[in-house]
Amino acid sequence: MSEGARERILSACTAVIARNGLAGFRMSDVAREAGVSIGLLPYHFGDRDGLLQAALDEVTASATRRADAVPHAHTPAARLEALLCSEFGEEEGIRAGSTAWNELRAAAVFDRDRAAAVARSTADWQRDVRELVAAAAGDAARAAAAAGDAAAGSAAAGAADRALALTALVEGLSGRWLTGQITAAEAQASVRATLAGLGLADAAPGTTPGG
């Protein structure tokens, strides 16, 4: 299967879940949406669970690609902000990915297989965030030490704790956004304000485009 067909199937999978939820999810709907033979899906993704896991991983990977494409995000703090903010946006693909992730997470409360898939994708994302937090906090600590500000150096502590809180914050904000309580731009502003409050932002203004 070409990379194009694989991407088309995964994009179709998130679109189908985003439209109808997981309750009415059918592999045949995904094949029709992607314009491929139904036989291609089990051949390449295994069963329904394999397809859903691959779709979750693709949502995470596409957010990472969007973050990597943000211009001027050269520092760890700017890359951290770009990665977290890339989960929100008005483009159809971003909303569909977030909706599918949200729906699979909700299903995971009642379904162990789904929970394992969600936990694996979440852990991958959280590890990426943790590495950026550690690097950004290291920069902040060095800047604080240079300025003789000992207290600000504490930002370097607990990168794993911060990564859990920041990724959970993004998931909570996604729920608000998808239910129409806040806009994508407001979600991004909340992420930026929290990063600044935690001492994990560059002194310069943010570098990601607003929603």
Place this chain on the structure above:
Amino acid sequence: MSEGARERILSACTAVIARNGLAGFRMSDVAREAGVSIGLLPYHFGDRDGLLQAALDEVTASATRRADAVPHAHTPAARLEALLCSEFGEEEGIRAGSTAWNELRAAAVFDRDRAAAVARSTADWQRDVRELVAAAAGDAARAAAAAGDAAAGSAAAGAADRALALTALVEGLSGRWLTGQITAAEAQASVRATLAGLGLADAAPGTTPGG
């Protein structure tokens, strides 16, 4: 209807949603679980939407009651911590309430009526959090001014922004907890660490019991 029957029906409603999700939700199951006549439900709560709205409000109210019962939570910062941490716990009622809330929020992505109910309950909760944040930040600003620490005074800024982020953080952590990725105690620790990082904690150790 006695307050006892009303509470029993709302508790039964969250238990039924927590067990089977919203897809299989039936008013008759709630009546059976509560041990009341099915006729009592529409008479007192109106339709299905009225019952679900009342159940959401009760989840928020019961978290507030648990927070009010935390001993030694006399400062705004301690009350803020108690309120946010009261959303997590191993008791059956707390998990059922969180599961029902999570399920209604997930349904709200696909259903405008559900979204309006979730938005109303969320706004009530967020307003309570905002008032505590403003009071806690005021205390922190006064302490910072007394200590000659101008930077810490910035914690007073943006109580509404902080309230959005903190309530969204709790919702995100709830999703992790309900899917078995973290324990209730880990969720509470993440809330406390974030409050401390944002300058919204008392200098003394936390006052809520661990998980």
